[in-house]
Amino acid sequence: MDNLNFIDPLLHGITPEPSKSLNLSVKQMVFAGVGALVASAVLKKTGHPKASAVVGSIALPILASACYKKYSQVTKEKIDAKSTSGIEYNH
Numbered sequence: 001m002d003n004l005n006f007i008d009p010l011l012h013g014i015t016p017e018p019s020k021s022l023n024l025s026v027k028q029m030v031f032a033g034v035g036a037l038v039a040s041a042v043l044k045k046t047g048h049p050k051a052s053a054v055v056g057s058i059a060l061p062i063l064a065s066a067c068y069k070k071y072s073q074v075t076k077e078k079i080d081a082k083s084t085s086g087i088e089y090n091h
Contacts, residue, residue: 026073029066033059 024032040056043049 026066026070029062029069033063033066036062 036055036059040052040059043052043055
């Protein structure tokens with residue numbers, strides 16, 4: 001009866017481990033999106049229209065995510081370039 005950690009782990013100091021997210025680069029995401037399009041075309045040519053539709057429908061979200069990631073990186077770089085520490089050095 002002493003081991004009641006399953007009731008509320010936070011009360012016993014047990015914290016959940018953060019999930020490890022994939023850190024894919026923009027280049028990897030673009031290759032995955034283009035690869036999905038190529039695989040979809042191959043499946044369609046070989047006579048698997050349903051599988052082709054499923055694989056092809058994955059390509060657009062992957063490519064959109066790659067575009068958004070690139071846009072957010074460029075925007076962050078512009079913001080960082082404009083921001084200053086407020087101290088002007090006259091050397």
